């Protein structure tokens with residue numbers, strides 16, 4: 196079943212109310228999945244910044260507030276819900292832009308089953324629906340002071356619209372010129388540990404006595420912007436990413452000699468003597484691990500900076516310095532509050548209504564039409580990242596009753 200008409204929430208209130216006042220929470224849809232009903236809407240009990248979710252067991256009448264993973268959608272006054280593949284609920288948010296209207300709440304996917312085993316509780320996870328795939332991310336590793344940051348910033352300066360940096364979280368203190376949210380998300384250890392436990396990180400490692408990690412979101416926002424993601428992470432992190440579902444290209448940067456590495460670390464002047472000693476000790480182990488069979492796809496020696504940078508560009512297939520313009524999607528209008536969502540085979544029909552709301556829907560998805568088809572046969576990925584491969588089509592309805600379908604994305 197899909198959308199819950201008002202009487203259905205009334206039924207829930209009557210039959211399973213057990214201490215929950217559904218109406219006061221502004222709950223809106225109820226979707227049956229096996230012996231559970233997922234009640235979605237209003238806001239969370241703990242935070243008003245996301246949509247609330249409660250689960251009622253049909254046979255026992257017991258209510259549970261599940262652990263919610265993934266990037267959460269902002270609350271909305273109206274949404275529709277349709278169950279897909281018996282494992283995820285497709286949510287269409289009303290009054291939201293086309294790049295924020297399609298969300299998936301995973302309730303019984305493999306990812307959810309794995310998380311339930313880890314946390315031994317009810318778990319659901321949000322995943323935002325987006326259009327396309329991005330090029331494989333690039334993982335760059337190497338000992339401290341070898342020149343990773345220098346190479347990455349040169350690449351990003353030359354190709355600003357092609358690459359985006361994965362901003363890691365770290366518990367280390369910022370250096371003089373480092374900006375929070377740009378170079379790192381500087382974080383308290385307790386906060387980062389909780390976020391790791393909540394499944395927000397793709398990988399994390401303890402490096403030189405501090406915690407560093409790549410959040411799922413850090414990589415996804417770069418891909419959402421149509422850019423290729425660059426990760427500057429240590430060898431342990433590279434190993435974790437290798438073992439993760441994220442397909443990437445792995446590059447290891449070596450110094451020409453240990454003495455030169457020490458010289459560069461000292462010249463940079465950002466660490467205390469004690470920290471330099473620790474980094475040099477760790478560098479020996481990292482250089483050894485960097486040689487591990489099957490971990491890195493490419494090895495570059497950063498002797499002369501210009502030569503190394505040229506080699507990096509060559510292996511990334513960048514000839515010349517022509518920067519590519521990413522596909523920028525036009526700003527799109529909002530989906531009207533009043534819309535109807537139904538499922539037909541592998542397609543979802545979003546009907547934006549008639550009469551006065553027809554006007555509002557004229558610009559929906561920039562198509563000037565009031566019906567859209569979403570093809571769900573090509574969806575990929577999912578929580579804790581994005582659900583990719585959303586294909587939206589505008590449907591023209593002609594006076595003679597015939598349809599014409601135009602692909603929008």
Ligand SMILES: Nc1nc2c(ncn2[C@@H]2O[C@H](COP(=O)(O)OP(=O)(O)O)[C@@H](O)[C@H]2O)c(=O)[nH]1
Pocket residue numbers: 335336337338339340344363364367398399400402403407408409427428429430431432433
């Ligand atoms: N595993 C992991 N390592 C990271 C991450 N971010 C940075 N690092 C690594 O942590 C190490 C220390 O980084 P940083 O403190 O910036 O010092 P620097 O490498 O000397 O510039 C480097 O090897 C980075 O590649 C991350 O998100 N995950």
Ligand SMILES: Nc1ncnc2c1ncn2[C@@H]1O[C@H](COP(=O)(O)OP(=O)(O)O)[C@@H](O)[C@H]1O
Pocket residue numbers: 337338339340341342343344345346459460462463497498499500501503
């Ligand atoms: N090929 C090179 N030759 C000489 N100095 C370099 C070279 N590459 C980088 N450096 C310098 O070495 C220091 C460390 O580089 P950095 O990019 O911060 O390393 P990492 O990010 O790997 O820790 C910086 O002062 C940088 O200017």
